[in-house]
Amino acid sequence: xxxxxxxxxxxxDPRGPAGTNLLxxxxxxxxxxxxxxxxxxxxxxxxxxxILDELGLGRAHHRALHFIGRTPGMTxxxxxxxxxxxxxxxARVLTALVEQGYVAQLPGRSDRRQRLLSLTxxxxxxxxxxxxxxxxxxxxxxxxxxxxxxxxxxxxxxxVMEPAARTYIDQAEATIRPGARIGPRIGPKVGx
Amino acid sequence: xxxxxxxxxxxxDPRGPAGTNLLxxxxxxxxxxxxxxxxxxxxxxxxxxxILDELGLGRAHHRALHFIGRTPGMTxxxxxxxxxxxxxxxARVLTALVEQGYVAQLPGRSDRRQRLLSLTxxxxxxxxxxxxxxxxxxxxxxxxxxxxxxxxxxxxxxxVMEPAARTYIDQAEATIRPGARIGPRIGPKVGx
DNA sequence: CTGGGTAAGTCAACAAACCTGTCGTATGCT
DNA sequence: AGCATACGACAGGTTTGTTGACTTACCCAG
Numbered sequence: 001x002x003x004x005x006x007x008x009x010x011x012x013d014p015r016g017p018a019g020t021n022l023l024x025x026x027x028x029x030x031x032x033x034x035x036x037x038x039x040x041x042x043x044x045x046x047x048x049x050x051i052l053d054e055l056g057l058g059r060a061h062h063r064a065l066h067f068i069g070r071t072p073g074m075t076x077x078x079x080x081x082x083x084x085x086x087x088x089x090x091a092r093v094l095t096a097l098v099e100q101g102y103v104a105q106l107p108g109r110s111d112r113r114q115r116l117l118s119l120t121x122x123x124x125x126x127x128x129x130x131x132x133x134x135x136x137x138x139x140x141x142x143x144x145x146x147x148x149x150x151x152x153x154x155x156x157x158x159x160v161m162e163p164a165a166r167t168y169i170d171q172a173e174a175t176i177r178p179g180a181r182i183g184p185r186i187g188p189k190v191g192x
Numbered sequence: 193x194x195x196x197x198x199x200x201x202x203x204x205d206p207r208g209p210a211g212t213n214l215l216x217x218x219x220x221x222x223x224x225x226x227x228x229x230x231x232x233x234x235x236x237x238x239x240x241x242x243i244l245d246e247l248g249l250g251r252a253h254h255r256a257l258h259f260i261g262r263t264p265g266m267t268x269x270x271x272x273x274x275x276x277x278x279x280x281x282x283a284r285v286l287t288a289l290v291e292q293g294y295v296a297q298l299p300g301r302s303d304r305r306q307r308l309l310s311l312t313x314x315x316x317x318x319x320x321x322x323x324x325x326x327x328x329x330x331x332x333x334x335x336x337x338x339x340x341x342x343x344x345x346x347x348x349x350x351x352v353m354e355p356a357a358r359t360y361i362d363q364a365e366a367t368i369r370p371g372a373r374i375g376p377r378i379g380p381k382v383g384x
Numbered sequence: 385c386t387g388g389g390t391a392a393g394t395c396a397a398c399a400a401a402c403c404t405g406t407c408g409t410a411t412g413c414t
Numbered sequence: 415a416g417c418a419t420a421c422g423a424c425a426g427g428t429t430t431g432t433t434g435a436c437t438t439a440c441c442c443a444g
Contacts, residue, residue, distance in 0.1 A: 028368040029342075030330045031323070034236075034258060035364060036349040039357035041233045042276065060401060066226060076421065084234060089402055091422065113411045113420045131223070138222045141351025145344065150221075152337065152344020157228040159333025165231035172227060176220045250429060268392060281431050283393065305391040305440045 047137050048130040055126075060085075060093045062130055065119070068103060069127045070172070072118040075108070079117065082168070102126055239329050240322040247318075252277075252285045254322055257311065260295060261319045262364070264310040267300070271309065274360070294318055 048062055067082055068074065080090055094117075097103040102123035108114030119127060142150050158166055240254055259274055260266065272282055286309075289295040294315035300306035311319060334342055350358055 025368050027327075028364075029334075030327050031262065032346075032361065032364055032368075033330055033349075034323070034326065035262065035361060036346065036353070037233055037236055038255070038258075039354075039361070040349045040352040041229055043354045043357065044229055044352050046276075058400060063230070066230075070223065070227065077419095084238075085401085086403060087421075088404090088423085092401080095422090108420095111412070111420080113409095115421070131226070134226060135219075135222050137352050138225055141348050142221075144351045145347035148340070149344030149347040152341030153348035154224075154228065155337035155341040156333050156345035157225075157232045159336045160232040160236050160329050161228070162231075162235045165235065169224065169227060169231070172220075172224055176217050176224075252430060269390095277430085278432060279392075280394085280433085284430080287393090300391095303391080303441070305438095307392070 044134055044137055047133045051129055051133065057096075058093075060089070061097060064090070064093050064097060065102065065123060065127045065130070068117045069119050069124065073116045075114045075116060077114075081164075097123070236326055236329055239325040243321055243325065249288075252281070253289060256282070256285050256289060257294065257315060257319045257322070260309045261311050261316065265308045267306045267308060269306075273356075289315070 045059055045062075049059075052058060052062060063083060064079065067079055071078070076087075076090070076094070080087060083090065094103065098105060101120055104118050104120050104123075105115040106118070108116050145153070158169055161169065237251060237254075241251075244250060244254060255275060256271065259271055263270070268279075268282070268286070272279060275282065286295065290297060293312055296310050296312050296315075297307040298310070300308050337345070350361055353361065
C-alpha cells in the first residue's frame with residue numbers, strides 16, 4: 001500500500017531552450033525544501049520513537065534530554081527559550097524526568113533562585129541510546145552526501161534559523177572548529 | 193546569564209597536531225546536526241503561524257494544504273502515507289478544510305471509491321500566503337549559503353529520509369531538473 | 385451476480401503535549 | 415524596604431494525535 005505517487009501535472013513545460021522560466025524553478029526549489037524539511041524531520045525524530053515508547057516517554061522528553069545533555073548546567077529559563085514552550089509544558093516533562101532519575105537539579109551558585117539542569121548517569125545513558133538511533137540515519141546521510149555537501153547542509157540550515165539559534169550553533173561549532181566562521185564574530189556572552 | 197558553553201571536560205585535549213580525536217569530532221558533528229534540525233524546523237514551521245492563528249487553523253492544516261497543493265489529485269490514502277497519522281486525525285483536519293472551502297474532493301475516475309483531493313482557488317491563495325512567509329526564510333538561507341551549499345543541503349536532507357520519501361523527492365526534483373539524478377531511475381509517471 | 389477485499393467516512397473514547405492565567409515562594413538587586 | 419526575577423504549582427482549555435468498531439460504496443475475481 002501507500003505508493004506515494006506524485007501527480008505533478010501543473011503546466012509550464014520548461015522545455016524551452018534558454019528561457020526555462022527561472023522564477024518557476026526557484027519556487028519549485030523552495031517547495032522542495034519544504035518537503036524535505038518535513039520528511040527529514042519526521043524520519044529523524046521518528047528514529048528514536050521505539051525506545052521512547054518502551055519507557056513511556058515522548059518526544060518532548062527527548063528534546064529536553066538532548067538540550068540538557070548539550071549544555072549541562074543550563075537554567076530552566078534557558079531551556080524554555082530554546083524549546084519555545086511554556087513553563088507549564090516544560091514543568092510536566094521536567095518533573096517526570098527528575099522523578100525517574102534522568103535529570104538532576106542543582107541550585108545555582110551565583111544565583112540561588114536558579115535550578116541548574118544536568119543529566120544523571122542514567123540520563124546520559126538514555127540520551128546516548130536515543131542518539132545512537134538518530135546517529136545511524138545521519139551517518140548514512142553524511143556518507144552518501146560527502147564532506148562538501150555536509151558543509152553546505154550546515155550553511156543552509158544555519159540560514160533558516162533565527163538569529164538567537166544561529167548564535168547557539170556558532171558557539172557549539174566553535175568547540176569543534178575553532179577557526180573559520182561564516183557569520184560575524186560573536187561576543188563573549190549571550191542573552192537568551 | 194546562560195553561558196551556553198559546552199563543558200567538554202572529558203579528557204583528551206584535542207590540541208595535538210595530527211591527532212585531533214576524530215571520533216569526538218564526528219560525534220559533535222552529529223549532535224550539531226540534531227540541534228540544527230530542531231532549530232531549522234522550529235523556525236521554518238513557525239514562520240507561518242501568524243497567519244494560521246488568524247484563521248484558527250493549526251500546523252496540521254498547513255501540512256495537509258501543502259501536500260495537497262504539491263500533488264493535486266492525490267488520494268486520501270496517499271496523504272495518510274505521507275503525513276503518517278491516522279485516518280481520524282486526518283479526517284478532522286480535512287473536513288475542516290473542506291467545510292471552509294479550501295479543499296475540494298472529487299470522486300476518482302478509474303476508482304470511484306477514492307476522493308481525489310485538490311485545492312480550491314481559496315485554498316491555493318491561502319497556501320500561497322503561508323508559503324510566502326516560509327519562502328522568506330528560505331530565500332535568506334539560500335542567498336547566504338550560495339548555490340553549491342544548497343546542493344549539499346539537498347543531498348544530506350535526502351539521505352536522512354526514508355526510502356519512500358526519497359522516491360517522492362526524486363520525482364518532484366525530476367520536474368525541475370530532468371537530468372542528473374543521484375538515486376536510481378524512477379518509474380514511468382502517474383496520471384493525475 | 386455474488387462474495388471478499390479495499391477506500392473512505394464516522395462515532396466514541398482517550399492520551400499527549402501544548403496553551404492561558406493566576407498565585408506563591410525564595411531570592412536578587414537597588 | 416520594595417520591586418523584579420526564577421521557578422513551581424493549580425485550574426481549565428485546545429490541538430493533535432491515538433485505538434477500535436462500524437458503515438457505505440466500490441472493485442474485481444470466481
